[in-house]
Amino acid sequence: MFKTFPKGGIHPPENKLTADKPIVVLPVPPQVTVPVSQHIGAPAVPVVEKGTEVKAGQIIAEAKGFVSANIHSPVSGKVNKIDTFVDTTGYKQTAVLIDVQGDEWVETVDRSTTLVKEITMTREQIIERCKECGLVGLGGATFPTHIKMTVPSGKKCDLVIINGVECEPYLTSDHRLMLERGAEVLTGAAIIMKALGVERVIVGIEANKPDAIKHLTDLAAGFQGITIQPLKVKYPQGGEKQLIKACTGREVPSGGLPLDVGVVVQNVGTAYAVYEAVQKNKPLVERVVTVTGKKVKEPGNFQVRIGTPVTSLIEAAGGMPDDTGKVVNGGPMMGKALAMTDVPVTKGTSGIILFPSEESRRAVVQPCIRCGKCSSACAMGLEPWLISVLSEKAMFEKAEEEKITDCMECGACAYTCPAKRPLLDYIRLGKSTVIRMARERITK
Amino acid sequence: MSSTVLFTIAMLGILGFLAAVILYFVAQKFRVVEDPRIDLVNEALPGANCGGCGYTGCRAFAETLVKSTSFDGLNCPVGGADTMGKVALILDRQPVAVEPRVAVLRCNGTPANAARTSYYDGAVSCRVAHSLYGGTTGCHYGCLGCGDCVDACKFDAMYMDPVTELPVIIDDKCVACGACVKACPRNIIELRKRNKKDRKIYVSCVNKDKGGPARKACKVACIGCGKCVKVCPYEAITMENNLAFIDSYKCKLCRKCVAECPTGAILEIGFPVREERPAQPAEAATN
Known part of the structure; x- marks a missing residue:
């Protein structure tokens, strides 16, 4: 028996081009850039400095605050520098740049592939x-x-x-x-x-x-x-x-x-x-990333170290097709277009999708005719047309009353909109503003 | 027939009279005493409801003005000295001279100066673009070019230049209400002192990066070299986070810093052409 959720939802074309492509382990790149903020919450604080020799699996930045996470070195080598870089989110943030030397792991990590089924820990x-x-x-x-x-x-x-x-x-x-x-x-x-x-x-x-x-x-x-x-x-x-x-x-x-x-x-x-x-005992230093796109030569699923540049992932998939219009980090629905491909893979990178230019550009925006398609598509039972207009007009109190914070930014509304309105763009803006307002109210 | 008409008139008359009596007493009981000067001041104000004074509208500002004891910090930027003079007359106080100001765009990131590294395809709004990423150039501080400031301007004093992809402020129309300053998510627009003949000297950059990355992103970025700070005889220039700032109230428009700046980040506008060294080209666009 197949189950599903009752409210809203859409059926975009699946395009799972890489479903039968086995996971390929990519070689370690010559240099990795490891951002200290790869999670929701406070950025981790670097505990290494320029010139420190690190092994793969060694902690290089410690969690700070309650909601935060440790960052480990994905490779062995020498810390080149700690500086600000643009990461996949498009913002500058602190990152640790490591020059790779060999592939030596911390001794406590068990790198064998034997399945250990018995759980001994409390x-x-x-x-x-x-x-x-x-x-x-x-x-x-x-x-x-x-x-x-x-x-x-x-x-x-x-x-x-x-x-x-x-x-x-x-x-x-x-x-x-x-x-x-x-x-x-x-x-x-x-x-x-x-x-x-x-x-x-x-x-x-x-x-x-x-x-x-x-x-x-x-x-x-x-x-x-x-x-x-x-x-x-x-x-x-x-x-x-x-x-x-x-x-x-x-x-x-x-x-x-x-x-x-x-x-x-x-x-x-x-x-x-x-x-x-x-x-x-292996820290989170690797993940599987899908690199795909309709015109990509060899799309596939790659297991890569955190901090590997997206460019080398694209190389592994046969290089960037000539007419690529947009490179998206994440899925096509919720992912974000990259402003540059020279960014590192982080813990949250699930896929890199290369869209040909004819598929990448947005259509001309037309006025909302209140057809209600977005409301039918919304799985949270919201009224996207309304909360997007409220955010656009900076009526954030009203948007809060309309439960803008319940939006999970799935993008079903913008996908289904016949007028091609940038609904989610404004909802995201409104949501972040409302969350900030609510936080300020608490601290006051 | 006629008795029906008479009866109706009589009944309505009595009802009307009773209602009038009730209304009279209610009006007495719940009377709101309002200073009549509020109305007068409100009429003297321009009625643009732009919020440039810091209050929600002209009426709210009028109330504040009447309640206040001095004009400290209260100014209508739209009406300027004229309006404040009228208000002073109504309130029987001495007007305080407030120096007029003008909005200035502190970015010169034209396509010629700052190479475009990506194409923005999202909703046409600086606020949205700003919340998404660094922008279409390598500079993460500069103008995004979607024109939120132009939309915010109620005085038709701004427009987007299609060539420079930057907003242009029309000095004659700008009343320094500050709506564009608030609308800009990157704090690029600043209200500066309005000088004679609309002359201006200012650092047309807000990039806080170190020299190298700043210069790489934009040819005319402030690289934080500090030459202007040294050359300024009036201590009007300060350097913070690799970015020079000229205090428009201390600046005497001597133009020494303009000649000193190695990247041409300091603009001089409205001055006659120099004899020995011609003014930097391509500045009129950001005027």
Whole structure:
């Protein structure tokens, strides 16, 4: 039985060109740029300086504050400099530049590929290990994992959902991870289950990945409490709240967190990272990135070190096609166009998509005719046309009343708009302004 | 027939009279005493409701003016000395002379000066572009060119130049209300003292990067070399975060800094052409 969420949603063309391309491990680049802020929250503070010799897996920047994450060196070599660089978000931020020498890892890291299924650690140890290893949510939001695994007093968690939906078109990194490292992903899920003290895990996978559903269903027989839930294909099913609704029927209240309905959602990539951190003591220094596009010569899924320049990823995929109009970091729906390709891969980079110029340009914007297509497409039950106009006209108090902060920026509204209005651009602006206003109110 | 008409008139008359009596007492009870000068001051103000004074509109400003005891910090930039003189007359106070100001764009990142490194395709709004990334040039401080300031200007004093891709401020129309200053997400526009003949000397750059990266992003960037600070005889120039700033109230328009600047980031506008060294070209655009 395929389940799905009831409200809104769209069906963009899937274009999963790389679904049958196995994960290729790319060689270590000659130089990496590791930003100190690759997560939501306070940037980490560098603990190395120019000239320091580092090994792969060694901590180079420590978490600062409650919501923050450690950063580890993805390579071995010498710190060239610590300076400001433009990263994938388009802003300048501090980064550690490392010249690569060899590939020497910290001794405590177990680099063997043997599957370790038995979980020997206690709850506290698991959470502490995730914190040490700088784990963040790899679905794109990059929220520090150890905070998500710590249930605050007064809240109760009874279910873990592993997000294998990958509803974004083009992206296949999670799909390949489930196929090729399925046992590790499920072990990771079991570890998360133990850390949260719950009995049940649901892995949600969309029906367009039948091989992954079958593979994981077979594997899940060897695990206690893990069920695989096939889901109807619909965007944005990978959104936490939509996935919870689809899998369990529970609805996260407006402004609330999944924990309010007793659920914690983790991405399959995160589950794999948790497995590596807990069983192999390996910090988060690598990830799988899909490099794709209709005119890309050899699109594929690549396992790369954090800090690898996007240019070398594009090279690995056969170089940039001549008529590329836009390079998008992330999925085509929620990703962001890069202003330059000379930026490093970070913990949150799930895909690099090269769009030919005829597909990349936006159409001419026309007036809103109040057709209501955006309202039907919105999976959060908002009125995108209204909140976008309110943000455009700087009526932020009103936008707050219209629950602009519930928007998850999935872009379904802008995709469906027949007048091609830049709805999400303004909603993002309004949302960030409203969040800032609310924060100022609290501090006052 | 006629009795019906008479009856109706009588009834309406009595009702009207009763209502009038009630209204009279209600009006007495709930009367709001308002200073009559507020209306007078409000009429004397330009009525643009631009918010340049810092209040929500002309009426709010009029109320504040009447309540205040002195004109300290209260000025209508639109009406200027004329309007404030009229207000002073109504309030029977001495007018305070406030020096007129003018908005100045501190960026010269034309396509010729700052090479475009990307093409912005999003919503045409500087606020949106600013929230997304550094901008279409290598400079992450300069003008984004979407014209939020032009949209904010209520006095038709600004327009976008299609060649320079920068907004242009028309000095004669600018009333220094500050709407553009608030609209600009990058704080590029500054209100400076209005000099005679609209002469201006200012650092037309807001790039806080070190010299190398700043120069690489834009040919006419301030590289923070500090030559202008040294040469200024009036201590009007300060250097902070690799960026020079000329205080328009201390500057005596001697133009020494302009000649000294190695990148041409300091602009001189409205001066006669120098004999020994011609003025920097391509400045009229940012006038």
